[in-house]
Amino acid sequence: MEDQKKTILVIDDDENLLTATRDLLENWGYRVYTHKRGFGSTVAIDLVKPDLVLLDINMPGLPGDRLAGLIKSFEATKNVPVVFYSSNDEDTLRKAVSDSKVTGYIPKGDLYELRQKVKQYLGRS
Amino acid sequence: MPIRPTGPKEIDGGSREEETVHVDTQVGGLITSMEHVHPGAMVKHTADRFFCDVTLEAVAIVDCMEPVGLITRNRLLMKLFRLYGYELYGRKPIIEMADTCPLFVHSEESLDVALDMAMCRPFQDIYDELVVVNSNGHYAGLLSVKDLVVRQSHALANSIVQKELANAKASELEKMGKVKSQFLANVTHELRSPVNAIISLAELMQMSCGKGYIGQLKDRLSLLISSAASLKAIINNVLDLSKIEAGKMTAIYEEFDAVRKLDEVVETARVLIGNKPVGARLVTSRQSLCIESDPVKFRQIILNLLSNAAKFTERGEITVRAEIDGGHILVSVSDTGPGIKPEDMEKLFTAFGQIEDAKTKRHEGTGLGLTVTRHLVGLPGGDIRLESQWGRGTAFLCGCL
Numbered sequence: 001m002e003d004q005k006k007t008i009l010v011i012d013d014d015e016n017l018l019t020a021t022r023d024l025l026e027n028w029g030y031r032v033y034t035h036k037r038g039f040g041s042t043v044a045i046d047l048v049k050p051d052l053v054l055l056d057i058n059m060p061g062l063p064g065d066r067l068a069g070l071i072k073s074f075e076a077t078k079n080v081p082v083v084f085y086s087s088n089d090e091d092t093l094r095k096a097v098s099d100s101k102v103t104g105y106i107p108k109g110d111l112y113e114l115r116q117k118v119k120q121y122l123g124r125s
Numbered sequence: 126m127p128i129r130p131t132g133p134k135e136i137d138g139g140s141r142e143e144e145t146v147h148v149d150t151q152v153g154g155l156i157t158s159m160e161h162v163h164p165g166a167m168v169k170h171t172a173d174r175f176f177c178d179v180t181l182e183a184v185a186i187v188d189c190m191e192p193v194g195l196i197t198r199n200r201l202l203m204k205l206f207r208l209y210g211y212e213l214y215g216r217k218p219i220i221e222m223a224d225t226c227p228l229f230v231h232s233e234e235s236l237d238v239a240l241d242m243a244m245c246r247p248f249q250d251i252y253d254e255l256v257v258v259n260s261n262g263h264y265a266g267l268l269s270v271k272d273l274v275v276r277q278s279h280a281l282a283n284s285i286v287q288k289e290l291a292n293a294k295a296s297e298l299e300k301m302g303k304v305k306s307q308f309l310a311n312v313t314h315e316l317r318s319p320v321n322a323i324i325s326l327a328e329l330m331q332m333s334c335g336k337g338y339i340g341q342l343k344d345r346l347s348l349l350i351s352s353a354a355s356l357k358a359i360i361n362n363v364l365d366l367s368k369i370e371a372g373k374m375t376a377i378y379e380e381f382d383a384v385r386k387l388d389e390v391v392e393t394a395r396v397l398i399g400n401k402p403v404g405a406r407l408v409t410s411r412q413s414l415c416i417e418s419d420p421v422k423f424r425q426i427i428l429n430l431l432s433n434a435a436k437f438t439e440r441g442e443i444t445v446r447a448e449i450d451g452g453h454i455l456v457s458v459s460d461t462g463p464g465i466k467p468e469d470m471e472k473l474f475t476a477f478g479q480i481e482d483a484k485t486k487r488h489e490g491t492g493l494g495l496t497v498t499r500h501l502v503g504l505p506g507g508d509i510r511l512e513s514q515w516g517r518g519t520a521f522l523c524g525c526l
Contacts, residue, residue, distance in 0.1 A: 014318060016348045020325035023345075027332055058314055087317035092310065109321035111328050 006122050007031045009050035010085070011041050011067075013059045017108065021054070021085075028115060038062030046076045052122055054085040054106070057096060068100040083121055085114075152239045153232030155273065156257055156266035161187040162219055164194065168205075169215035175201060183254040185267055186223050192256045192264040194220055195227035200253075228255050232265045240277060243270050304475075311492065312363065319356035323349055358432075362493040369500045376419040376504040383414040383423070383447060383454055390427045391445055397435040398443070403461075405431070409447040416454050422501045426509075427456060429498040430521045434460035441518070450524075453507075459520035465513040473511070474499050 008030050012018045015036065022032045035044045038059045045053060053071070057064035064084060071077045084093055084105040093105040106117045162171055164186045175181055175198050186194035196219055204222040208214045228246065230239045243255060255268040326349040333341040368374045387407050394405045427445065434443045441461025448455050465473065474495050502509045502523055513519040 014322070016322040016352055017318070017325065019348065020322060020329055020345075023329050023341075024325060024332075027329070087314050087321055088310070089313055109317060109324050111325065 005029065005031045006051045007033065007048060008052045008054060008118065008122075009033045009035060009045060009048050010054045011035045011038070011044075011059075011064070012054075012056035012085070013037055014056070021114075024111065024114070025118070028118075030118070038064065038067045041067055042071055042074055042077050045071060045080055046074075050080060052118065053080055053082045054118075055082055055102075057084055057086040057088055057093075065096045065100050068096075068102045072101060081121055083117070150236040151232065152230055152234050152236055152255070152257055152268055153265065155236065155268060155276070156232075157269040157272050158183070158254075158267045160267060161185040161192075161264060162196075164188050164220035164223075165218045167215065168201075168217050168219050168222060171196060171219045172201060172205065172215070182269060183267055185254075185256050185264055186220055186225075187264045190263040192227075192229065192258060194223035194225040195254060195256055195267075196223040197253055200224060224250075224253070227253060229258050230255050230268070232257050232259050236273065236277070239268070240270075240273055243273070308492070312359075315359055316356070316363075319352040319359070322352040323356070326352065362497055365497045365501075366493050369497065374500065374504065376422055378417055378419055378505070380415055380417050381420040381423075383416050383418075383456075384409055384411055385413065386420060386424055387427060387445055387447055387456070390424055390431060393428060394431040394435055394443065397432050398438075401438070402440045403435070403438050404442045405435075405445075406442070407445045407447070411447070411449075414447060414449065414454065418454075418505055422504060426498050426501050426523060427458065429494050429501075430458040430523070433494060434458055434462060434519070438462035438518075453524055455522065455524050457520055457522045459518060461518040464515045464517050464519055465511070466515045470511065470513070 008025055010018060010021050010025070010032060012021070012034070013036060018034050018036065022034050025032045033044070033048045033050065035041055039062055041055075041062075055064045055068060059067075064086065068082055068084070071080065071082055082102040084096055084102060085108060086093060086105070087108045088096075090105075090107055093107065096102075097105050103121055104117070106114055158181075160174075160181060160183070162174075162184050171184060174184065181198065183195060183197040185192050186196060201222065205214075228242060230242065239255060243253075244251060246253070252270050255270065257265040257268055259265045326345050330342055330345050330349070333339070333345070365374070384407075387409075391405050391407045398405060431443065431445070438460045439462070443458070443460045446455075446457045446459075499509055507524050509521060509523045511519060511521045
């Protein structure tokens, strides 16, 4: 059964939110890895080989939308579904999704939506 | 609408008049003098008129309402000078020495065209007055070219100034718009982040309770409290700024001990510093320092400065100094943080003017704190300035009444 668990990598610089999101997702039965900054994310993805990446946008140094472009440009990481997970307003998120060709977005703060969308995006992959 | 040969200069339509009134001023409205004399009048009499009125530059020669010539002061003087000694000349009719083909312009002619026509004349005649005639051919008055030139250059200067003002205003508005939309993106993110953390943490605590994992509660609770506190700080700044902008922020004066107040605030700052290797201390030569000011605003000012120092200082020390200088209290807050580049100092006190870009910034906050602080310091007539060296730390000096 344990091997059936889907793996999610959460990339976010906000430690409170990172902790909370990890605990929530684990409670819902996923295997969760976290990464605390934009830099080194592609290595982490290659290492963890997650079924889904939740990616924050506002991060020091390397913001999520630029990072998404990098993830999509590397052979090792380009097929991993990436979803923006951010506190920005939905219009901004929609634009970011269409600009960086990621799978979709989940606005932070709505746990019902987080649960539904994670399930939905994982079902697709 | 019938098109007349003088078409473009005619003003017929109402809307067109509004658009073109500045460039298309009619000469009829600019007449500077109505002076005229009969062609048969004696030279002597006309000369007397020029002699008696030093501002008189020209007189039109008009016969039965119809203009037939122009005599200017210059022309009269030159003629009389050359004919010096011919005393009888004074009895000749003025028309004999007048310019019998001066420039006639229609009273509805536009200023631009009239000026162009005037400037096409031989050099020595360029500044001769123009004789304005009505549509029925009657004399309407004289037009001073010197006057027109002055008027024209004023209009030109005005339009240049206005254009520049409009440009400056437009770019200012554009800048403001940009800053405001950037602020909106920034502040919505800053407001939502702690709310989202609070929701997630509360949900997790509910799960923990449901499962009886009481041990997890403590950690999550302290995270929840810190998220709620940061949300409160942001909301307070936003509300304060709107109160300031509405002119509703006032100071309420009472006597209090500034040293004691500062002691409390430094204590709070230690909490904000958390685990970082940063010390916070109050330096003053006084045991107590009673001042008459607004204690709530005083605390807020110093706390704002201290929380900035706590946020940006990774190691070293934050020092609060309080002294009395000529009846005023002078408080400074200095840190050993990264310092501020000279080019960023101006931005610091502008609302929404955070130095870092919202998307990649390392430090939380709305960029409102110092704007609010400056307004608060200004309430009792104080002022705030900063000294900073990039890489060496920052000091805010705050003089309150």
